Amino acid sequence: MIELLAPAGSPESVIATVQNGADAIYLGLSGFNARRGAANFNEEEFAKAVRYCHIRGAKVYVTLNTVVGDRELAEAAGLARMASDYGADGIIIQDMGLIRVVREAVPDIPLHASTQMSVHNLAGVQACAEMGLTRAVLARELSYEQIAFITKHAPIETEVFVHGALCFTHSGQCYMSSLIGGRSGNRGACAQPCRMQYSLGGRMDDYPLSLKDNCLITKMQMLEDAGVACAKIEGRLKRPEYAAVVTNIYSKIIKERRQPTAAEMEQLELAFSRQGFTDGYFEGKRGKEMFGIRETPGKEQEKFFRAVNKQYVEGEAQRVPVNFYVLIKEGQPIQAGIEDKDGNRAEATGSVPQKAVRRGVTREQVQDQFYKTGGTPYYAENIFCEMDEGLHLSAAELNELRRRLINELTAKRAEPPKRRVCKYPPAPQTKPVEKDPVTIFQVLSAQQLTPELAELEPEYIYIPMEVLHNHPGCQDIFVENGSTPVVVLPRIINDNQFGEVAEMLKGIYDQGVREALVGNIGHVLLARKLGFTVRGDFGLNVFNSYTNEVLHDVGMESVTASFELRMAQIRDMKKPVNTEMIVYGRLPAMVSEQCIIKNSAGRCSCQTPGQLADRMGSVFPVVREYGCRNVIYNAHKLFLADKKADYKKCGLWGVRLMFTTESAHECVEVAKSYAGLSQYRPNGLTRGLYYRGVE
Numbered sequence: 001m002i003e004l005l006a007p008a009g010s011p012e013s014v015i016a017t018v019q020n021g022a023d024a025i026y027l028g029l030s031g032f033n034a035r036r037g038a039a040n041f042n043e044e045e046f047a048k049a050v051r052y053c054h055i056r057g058a059k060v061y062v063t064l065n066t067v068v069g070d071r072e073l074a075e076a077a078g079l080a081r082m083a084s085d086y087g088a089d090g091i092i093i094q095d096m097g098l099i100r101v102v103r104e105a106v107p108d109i110p111l112h113a114s115t116q117m118s119v120h121n122l123a124g125v126q127a128c129a130e131m132g133l134t135r136a137v138l139a140r141e142l143s144y145e146q147i148a149f150i151t152k153h154a155p156i157e158t159e160v161f162v163h164g165a166l167c168f169t170h171s172g173q174c175y176m177s178s179l180i181g182g183r184s185g186n187r188g189a190c191a192q193p194c195r196m197q198y199s200l201g202g203r204m205d206d207y208p209l210s211l212k213d214n215c216l217i218t219k220m221q222m223l224e225d226a227g228v229a230c231a232k233i234e235g236r237l238k239r240p241e242y243a244a245v246v247t248n249i250y251s252k253i254i255k256e257r258r259q260p261t262a263a264e265m266e267q268l269e270l271a272f273s274r275q276g277f278t279d280g281y282f283e284g285k286r287g288k289e290m291f292g293i294r295e296t297p298g299k300e301q302e303k304f305f306r307a308v309n310k311q312y313v314e315g316e317a318q319r320v321p322v323n324f325y326v327l328i329k330e331g332q333p334i335q336a337g338i339e340d341k342d343g344n345r346a347e348a349t350g351s352v353p354q355k356a357v358r359r360g361v362t363r364e365q366v367q368d369q370f371y372k373t374g375g376t377p378y379y380a381e382n383i384f385c386e387m388d389e390g391l392h393l394s395a396a397e398l399n400e401l402r403r404r405l406i407n408e409l410t411a412k413r414a415e416p417p418k419r420r421v422c423k424y425p426p427a428p429q430t431k432p433v434e435k436d437p438v439t440i441f442q443v444l445s446a447q448q449l450t451p452e453l454a455e456l457e458p459e460y461i462y463i464p465m466e467v468l469h470n471h472p473g474c475q476d477i478f479v480e481n482g483s484t485p486v487v488v489l490p491r492i493i494n495d496n497q498f499g500e501v502a503e504m505l506k507g508i509y510d511q512g513v514r515e516a517l518v519g520n521i522g523h524v525l526l527a528r529k530l531g532f533t534v535r536g537d538f539g540l541n542v543f544n545s546y547t548n549e550v551l552h553d554v555g556m557e558s559v560t561a562s563f564e565l566r567m568a569q570i571r572d573m574k575k576p577v578n579t580e581m582i583v584y585g586r587l588p589a590m591v592s593e594q595c596i597i598k599n600s601a602g603r604c605s606c607q608t609p610g611q612l613a614d615r616m617g618s619v620f621p622v623v624r625e626y627g628c629r630n631v632i633y634n635a636h637k638l639f640l641a642d643k644k645a646d647y648k649k650c651g652l653w654g655v656r657l658m659f660t661t662e663s664a665h666e667c668v669e670v671a672k673s674y675a676g677l678s679q680y681r682p683n684g685l686t687r688g689l690y691y692r693g694v695e
Contacts, residue, residue, distance in 0.1 A: 001224070001254065001255070002220070002223060002224040002228060002229065002230065002231050002254060003023045003024055003059075003229060003230040003231070004021065004022055004023045004024070004230075004231055004233075004247065004250055004251055004254055005022070005023065005024045005025070005026060005061070005159070005230050005231065005232040005233065006020075006022035006024070006025050006026075006233050006243055006246075006247040007025070007026060007027075007164075007233055007234060007235040007236040007238070007243055008025040008026065008027040008049070008236065008243070009027070009028075009035065009038035009039055009040070009235070009236035009237055009238070009240075009243075010038065010039035010040075010240060011039075011041070011045050011048070011049060012240040013025075013236075013240040013243050014027070014049045014052060014053065015052070015240075015312060015313070016240035016241065016243050016244035016247070016309075016312050017240075017243050017244065017247045018052065018053055018056050018058045018319075019244070019311075019312040019316070019317045020243075020244045020245075020247040020248035020251060020312060020317070021247055021248055021250075021251025021252070021255070021317075021319075022058055022247050022251070023057075023058060023059065024053075024058055024059035024060065024061060024089070024230070025049075025053060025058060025059075025060055025061070026060075026061040026062070026063055026092060026232075026236075027040070027041055027046070027049060027060065027061075027062060027063065027236070028040040028041065028062070028063045028188075028236065029041055029042075029046060029062060029064075029079050029082070029083070030042060030079070031075070031076075031079070032064045032065075032066045032068060032072070032075075032076045032079060032188070033063040033064060033065060033066060033188050034063060034065045034066055034094075034114070034116060034185070034188045034190075035063070035188060035236040035237055036187075036188035036189055037188075037189075037237055038236040038237050043082060046062075046082070046083075046086060047086050050086050050087050050088060050416070051414040054087060054413055054414055055320075055377050055410050055413050055414050056319050056320060056377045057319055057320045057377075059089035059090070060087075060088050060089055061088065061089060061090045061091070061092055061112065062079075062080075062083040062088045062090070062091050062092065063091075063092045063114070064076060064079060064080060064083075064091050064092065064093050064094075064098065064102075065092050065093055065094040065114035065115075065116050065188075066094060066095065066116075066186060066187050066188045067094060067095045067184075067186045067187060067541050067543035067544075067562065067564070068095045068097065068098050068543060068544055069543060069544055069565070069569055070544045070545050070569070070572065070573060070574075073097070073098065073101055073544060073546065074424070076098055076101075077098070077101045077102055077105050077106075077424060080098075080102045080105065080106055080109070081105060081106050081421060083109065084106040084108065084109040084419050084421075085416065085419070085421075086416055087415075087416030087417055088109065089110065090109065090110040090111065090112050090134070090135070091109060091110070091111050091112065092112045092113075092114045092137065093111050093112065093113070093114055093133075094113075094114040094116035094117050094172065094186070094541075095541070095543060095544070095547060096131070096521070096540075096546075096547045096550045096551070097543070097544040097545065097546030097547035097548070097549070097550060098544075098546070099111060099131055099132070099133070099550075100131075100425060100546045100549065100550055101424055101425060101546055103131075103132050104422055104423070104424065104425045105421070105422055105423070105424050105425075106419065106420070106421060106422070107420055107422060108417075108419040108420050109419060110134040110135070111132065111133045111134065112133060112134065112135040112136070112137060112159065113125075113128040113133045113135065113136040113137060114137055114171075114172075115137040115138070115139060115140065115161065115171040115172070116171050116172040116186065117136075117137075117172055117521070118139060118170050118171060118172040118173055118491070118492075118520055118539070119136045119137070119138055119139060119521075119522065120138065120139035120141065120142060120146075120170070120492060120493075120494060120520075120522070121146075121150065121493060121494055121495045121498070121522045122149065122150045122153055122154065122495055122522075123498075123522040123523065123524075123525050123526060124136070124520065124521060124522025125138075125150055125154045125155070125156060125158065125522075126154075126155060126522075126525070127521045127522055127524065127525070127554075128156065128521075129154075129155040129156045131550070133156060134156050134157060135156055135157040135158070135159055135229065135230070136154070136156060136157070136158055136159065137158075137159040137160075137161070137232065138150065138158055138159065138160055139170055139171065140161050140166055140167070140171065140214060140281060141170060141281045141492075141593045142160075142281065142282075142494070143281065143282060143283065143284035144219070144222060144223075144226070144282050144283070144284075145284070145496075146494055146495055146496065147160060147223070147226060147228065147282075148226040148227075149495055150495065151226050151227045151228050152226070152227060157229035157230065158227075158228050158229060158230075159228070159229060159230035159231075159232055160216075160223060160228050160230070160231060160232065161214060161232045161233075161234055162214070162215075162216040162217070162219070162220070162223070162231040162232060162233065162250070163213070163214060163215055163216065163217065163233045163234065163235075163246055163250065163268075164213055164214060164233055164234025164235050164246075165211075165213055165214075165234050165235075166211040166212070166213065166214050166278070166281075166290075167185075167194060167211075168194040168209040168210070168211060168590060168592050168594065169194070169590035169591055169592050169632075170491075170492060170591055170592070170593075172186065172539075172541065173491060173539055173590070173591050174186075174190070174589070174590055175563070175564065175587060175588065175589050175590070176193045176194070176589035176590050176632065177189070177190045177191045177192070177193050178564050178689060178694045179587060179589055179634045179688075179689070180193055180618075181193075182689065182692055182693070182694050182695060183694065183695045184564055184694035184695060186541055186543075186562075186564060187564075187694055187695060189694070189695040193209075193614075194209035194210055194211075194590075195207070195209075195210050195293070195294075196209075196614065196615070197614075197615060198612050198613060198614055199612070199613040200596065200597075200610060200611070200612060200613075207291065207292075207293045208291070208596045208599060208612070209590075209596070210274065210291055210292065210293050211274075211278065211290055211291055211292070211594075212273070212274045212275060212276055212277055212278040212290055212291060212292040213272065213273055213274055213277055213278070214234075214277070214278060214279070214281070214282075215268065215277030215278065215279060216231075216279055216282055217249065217250060217253055217260050217264075217265070217268065218259055218260065218279075219279065219282060220250070220253050220254050221257060224254070231250065231254070233246050233247060233250065235272075238272060239305065240309070241271070241304075241305035241308045241309050242271045242272050242305075244308050244309075244311075244312050245267055245268070245270075245271040245304075245308055246268060246271060249264045249267060249268060252264075267304075270300065270301055270304055271301075271304075271305075272294075273292075273294075274292035274293055274294050274295075275292030275293060275295065276292060278290045278292075281593065286593055286594055286595070287599065288599040290594070291599070315375075316374075316375055316376060316377055318373065318374075318376070318377065318378060318379040319377060319379075320340060320341075320377055320378045320379070320413075321340070321341060321378070321379055321380075321381035322338050322339065322340050322373075322378045322379070322380060322381060322409070323338070323339050323380075323381055323382045323383070323384065324336065324337070324338055324370045324380055324382070324383045324384070324402070324405070325337040325338070325339070325384050325385075326366055326370065326383065326384070326385045326386070326387070327386050327387070328353060328361075328366070328385070328386070328387035328388060328391060328393065329386075329387070329388055330353070330355075330388045330391060331352065332352060333349045333350055333351060333352050334349065334350035334351065334352075334353060334393070334397075334401065335347070335348075335349055335350075336348050336349075336350070336370075336401045336402075336405060337405070338405040338406065338408075338409050340378075340409065340413065342413075344409055344412045344413055345409075345412075346404075346405050346408035346409040346412065347405075347408075348401050348404045348405050348408070350397055350400075350401050351397065353391040353392060353393050354391070354392045355390060355391065355392065356390050356391055356392040357392070360389055360390040360391045360392060361387075361391060361392065361393045363385050363387060365395075366383075366385050366387065366393070366398060367383045367385055369395055369398035369399055369402060370383045370398070370402050371383065372399070372402070373402070373406070376406055377410075378406060378409075425546070427545065427574060428545045428546060428548060428549040428552075428574040428576045429574065429576055430574045430575045430576065430651065431575055431576055431577065431578065433575075433651050433652065433653060436648065437580070437581075437647075437648070437652040437653055437654050437655045438458075438459035438460060438653065438654045438655075439458045439459055439460075439654070439655060439657070439674070439675075440458060440459065440460040440461075440462060440580060440654050440655065440656040440657065441453065441456075441458040441460070441461050441462065441483075441656075441657050441659065441667075441671065442461075442462035442463075442488065442585070442656055442657065442658045442659060443461070443462070443463060443464075443467070443659050443667070444464065444467075444623065444659060444660045444661070445467065446467050446470070446471040446474050447664055448659050448662065448664050448667050449461075449463070449467075449471075449474050449475070449477070449478070450664045450667070450668065451477055452664075452668045453478075453664070453667055453668050453671060454477045454478045454480070454481045454483065455481060456668070456671045456672065456675060457481050457482055457483065458478070458483050458657075458671075459482075459483060459484065459654070460483060460484050460485075460486055460515075460654070461475060461478045461483045461484070461485050461486065462486045462488050462517055462656070463475055463485060463486070463487060463488060464487075464488045464490075464626075465487050465488060465489055465490065465501070465504055465505065465508065465626065466504070466626055468485075468487055468504075468508045468511065468513065469504045469507060469508060472507075472511055473511065475511070475513065479512070484515060485512075485513045485515070486513070486515040486516065486517050486535060487505065487508050487513050487515070487516050487517070487532070488516075488517045488537070489501070489505075489516055489517065489518050489519070489520075489523050489526075489527065490625060490626035490627065490629075491519040491520055491537070491539045491591055491625075492520070492591060492593075492625075492626075492627065492629060493520075493522075493523060493526075493626075493627075494627070497626075497627060498526065501526070501626075502526065502530065505526075505527070505530050505532070506530060509530060509531055509532065513532075514531070514532060514533060515532055515533045515534075515535060515557070516532035516533070516534055516535065517535045517536075517537050518534055518535070518536065518537060518540075519536075519537035519538065519539025519540060520539055520540070521540065521554075524554055524555075524556070528555065533557050534555060534556050534557060535556060535557050535558045535559070535560075536551050536556045536558065536559035536560055537560050538560045538562060538563060538582065538588075540559065540560070541562050541564075542559050542560060542561055542562050542579075543562050543564070543565060544573065545573050545574035545575075545576075547559075548573065548574065548575055548576055548577055548579065549574075549576050549577075551577060552576045552577035556577055557577075557578065558577060558578035558579065558580055558653055558654065559577055559578070559579055559580070560579070560580050560581070560582065560656070561573065561579055561580070561581050563581075563582050563587055563638075563688055563689060563690070564689050564693075564694045565689070565690070565693075566689070566690060566691065566692075566693040567646055567647060567650060567690040567691065569693075570647075570650045570652075570690075571649055571650040571651065575651055575653075578653035578654065579651070579652055579653055579654075580652060580653055580654035580655065580656055581647060581650065581652050581654075581655055581656065582638065582655075582656045582658055583638070583640045583641075583643075583647055583655045583656065583657065583674070584637070584638055584639060584640065584641070584656075584657040584658060584670060584674065585637060585638055585656075585657060585658030585659060585660060586621065586633035586634050586635075586636075586637050586638070586658070586660045586661065587633065587634045587638055587658075587688065588631050588632070588633055588634075589620065589632045589633060589634050590630075590631065590632040591625060591629060591630070591631050591632075592629060592630050592631075592632075593627075593629055594629075594630060595624075595628055595629070595630055596610065596612070596622060596630055597610040597622060597624075597630065609621045609622060609623045609624075609661055610622035610623075610630075612632060614635075618635035618636075619635055620632050620633060620634065620635050621633045621660065621661045623660065623661070633660050633661065634686070635684065636684045636685060636686035637682045637684060637685050637686065638658075638685070638686055638687070638688040639681060639682055639685035639686070639687070640687065640688075640690070641670075641673045641674045641681075643687070644674075647690075655674075657670060657671060657674060666682070670682065
């Protein structure tokens with residue numbers, strides 16, 4: 001049966017979800033989890049939560065699903081060690097460097113790839129398996145057909161979000177909260193800018209980035225039949241009563257293999273919704289009907305939640321089946337035992353029963369006493385009783401035997417497994433940099449590939465895949481000036497797009513392009529199979545030295561430091577592989593399966609970038625990406641031409657100028673300013689996050 005995984009944002013939520021049928025819960029510790037705003041758990045609370053869950057047959061997964069800086073790795077690994085010591089059943093993790101450290105430090109605890117790793121195709125799952133992970137949480141944007149294909153061929157388990165909030169962007173690829181206010185979604189501090197009002201040319205009364213909550217309650221049998229191992233409910237920031245309601249309904253639907261009733265759907269909406277729910281991604285249907293906002297809940301919800309709270313606070317929902325064994329023989333002490341489905345056993349011995357003066361105890365009476373497990377986390381599935389007749393036994397003594405057995409079994413179920421604790425892996429070694437960083441230009445359109453730009457002789461020119469495919473030879477003028485062309489792969493390539501992308505890349509390879517820039521771990525093998533040398537883009541979220549080492553070991557020629565790092569962090573990072581830094585451009589804030597241009601205008605307008613304006617008047621360009629996705633770029637242009645002395649101290653192999661919506665003339669002027677040939681400065685510039693960092 002598919003595992004139901006429920007959110008526990010607080011100790012009360014642990015009780016709420018387990019008492020309502022959760023097979024497993026996921027929770028965060030004091031730091032390094034993607035819901036830092038939740039109550040989360042200190043060491044004592046965590047130990048109690050694990051004990052509570054394991055006694056009742058529920059698993060506990062710990063979220064360590066943020067990117068981690070070099071100076072934080074020891075603390076994060078310490079939390080992983082604590083989770084392992086107390087018996088957590090797995091760790092949900094994002095950072096590839098932290099994966100390496102944890103795999104060596106606590107090798108026996110299972111690791112699951114967080115949805116923050118942006119795993120959206122089979123190759124991504126295979127890459128996770130190669131890193132030693134045992135489960136991958138798939139991107140929320142996948143359709144049923146994509147989920148089923150991945151799951152059928154995956155070498156490890158898959159997990160799917162079935163209920164709760166949908167981000168506008170692919171998880172792990174959102175930088176909008178960082179760029180606007182320094183609160184990083186990759187660090188668990190997202191300020192949820194997608195829930196704000198924006199204008200797309202009209203009045204400031206639209207919420208074009210606010211998706212309705214996901215709801216796959218009617219699709220549970222399909223997911224189970226497809227082989228998905230785990231169905232996950234989102235909601236660690238929501239109330240325990242919410243978690244209780246949603247868990248209870250999903251648990252019933254899964255166990256009873258049925259569709260929800262109208263009353264159950266009303267309860268789900270009453271618990272939380274944004275003008276209803278959506279299953280658009282699952283059905284492969286993107287569009288305006290997937291969007292909605294949260295309306296102020298009325299008194300009806302509070303009354304409903306009070307009733308829900310009373311149900312899970314009072315009493316014990318008996319969940320764990322046990323078998324009792326009782327042997328009552330004349331002249332021998334009573335012997336009794338208990339066993340659960342996991343093979344845990346306990347035994348107890350009572351007094352020697354006396355001959356009954358009148359009527360002796362019956363088998364039915366003995367069984368009745370052992371069936372009385374109310375108020376405990378157990379129910380008696382079978383009671384096997386072998387006894388002689390005509391013996392006297394008091395109900396009190398039988399009850400005491402039952403109590404002792406249950407207590408001993410409980411202690412065994414709560415005992416953490418014995419796991420190894422090993423040393424951290426040695427720190428990576430920096431590859432020496434013997435000269436000034438090379439200059440890299442990245443363009444977004446063929447119109448930016450001008451002779452004037454080529455004359456500035458960048459060592460590398462990064463060009464999008466579709467531009468090279470649609471404009472064969474557009475790179476030639478740069479090659480003639482000594483530049484090495486590099487094809488930029490889309491960050492999102494679904495399995496049903498792999499064939500088309502491979503054909504495009506084969507044609508590009510035939511044009512003489514031999515290097516590829518990839519922003520997702522699932523795309524490395526595709527590029528390498530086609531003969532390309534692989535370089536790593538910002539989408540890989542390189543945040544520490546060990547991530548650099550991981551990408552070096554998979555054969556990358558270079559990597560891009562996360563633009564959420566402070567410059568000092570980039571400087572201090574060990575660099576076993578060539579490392580580059582983005583020093584100019586509109587940084588990408590979001591990449592989404594949605595086309596907000598079409599949602600707003602009602603028609604496609606791919607050639608003309610849209611403009612998204614917030615309440616402060618900042619304007620964010622919206623540009624089409626491969627697959628009719630949208631990329632939203634920052635309102636301000638990163639500009640560091642006057643900070644060259646700072647980034648030259650960072651031990652970089654390369655510095656990248658990223659051109660997006662600039663005209664061909666502006667591209668040239670910007671490039672000249674970085675070459676010291678111009679005093680050009682763009683309007684609305686920013687220093688990015690390199691000096692202020694992120695939360």
